[in-house]
Amino acid sequence: MYGIQTTTFLLIFVILVAPIFWMLFLSFQPYSVILGGVKTLGSVGLTLDHYRSVFRQTSLLRWIRNSVLVTSATMTVGLSLGVFGGYFLGRVRSKLSYWITISLLLAQTLPPTLLIIPMYLFLRRWLGISSVPVLLVITHVSRSLPLVTWFIANYIRRILPELEEAARIDGCNWTQILLYIVVPIIKPSIAAASVLIFIASWGDFIWGFIFTSHERDFLLGVAVQQFTVQFAVLQTGILLAIAVIYTIPAVAFFYIVHKHMVRGLSAGAVKG
The missing domain is CATH 1.10.3720.10 (MetI-like)
Structure with missing residues (x-):
């Protein structure tokens, strides 16, 4: 029963919650990371450029x-x-x-x-x-x-x-x-x-x-x-x-x- 509950929770998390955290994480990443895929994660630091551009453009x-x-x-x-x-x-x-x-x-x-x-x-x-x-x-x-x-x-x-x-x-x-x-x-x-x-x-x-x-x-x-x-x-x-x-x-x-x-x-x- 415990295993079923854990699996269900993880499934709900992956479907509903994980995309939100992924969206939040990528919003602070430069375009080189966003377009480069998983292999480029961690190669550069976080940036606020996208948020600055939102208010400017x-x-x-x-x-x-x-x-x-x-x-x-x-x-x-x-x-x-x-x-x-x-x-x-x-x-x-x-x-x-x-x-x-x-x-x-x-x-x-x-x-x-x-x-x-x-x-x-x-x-x-x-x-x-x-x-x-x-x-x-x-x-x-x-x-x-x-x-x-x-x-x-x-x-x-x-x-x-x-x-x-x-x-x-x-x-x-x-x-x-x-x-x-x-x-x-x-x-x-x-x-x-x-x-x-x-x-x-x-x-x-x-x-x-x-x-x-x-x-x-x-x-x-x-x-x-x-x-x-x-x-x-x-x-x-x-x-x-x-x-x-x-x-x-x-x-x-x-x-x-x-x-x-x-x-x-x-x-x-x-x-x-």
Whole structure:
């Protein structure tokens, strides 16, 4: 049994973790090592040239700002709507709430490529929205909200209704009950939901690619792809540096919320 566990762990490490460390290591290597292969490793020292070139040759700070702005707005809107919607679905037992839940799960199964043309026509042509950040926030929220709402609703169903009934007797309205009683209890599920929204927004490429036509509006995910086609010769070192910078916020965010996220996923998966 111990051997199987060790083999499984090593396999997961090689598939998921090792490429990240390899990317980080190569981002500090000169082109002679990157292009020379394994036999050139250790032949020269580490360098920061690729990171310097990123800031000199690209609009990296603008792309980071765009990504942070869109992701922050998406998380704020998505979590707010998810908590209110999840509270409704978790507490209201009716055919309406049942069919809303089914609709949310059905919407989550639709591939993004199926929605590109309808979303583009609806937002750009019919509503006339021209602001790229607004377009991206709307699309990111629409893609992550169904799963987030369903996830939070499952967690809220585990809370004893007697707590809310006692608060009503004390004179609290439903908004106060939600904000001061329910939300503190469901913090783990909110943390888990925030990770789902963060991944959907920060890691987005397809919607950013569809709605952005100018370099000044690029998200980091789109910038990485565009960088590979802007130059006749692929500058691998700079591309690796951008990829590392792109990865850091995701790793940092996961590290901050991972304890709450694990509790939220564990508790929300099984109704107690």
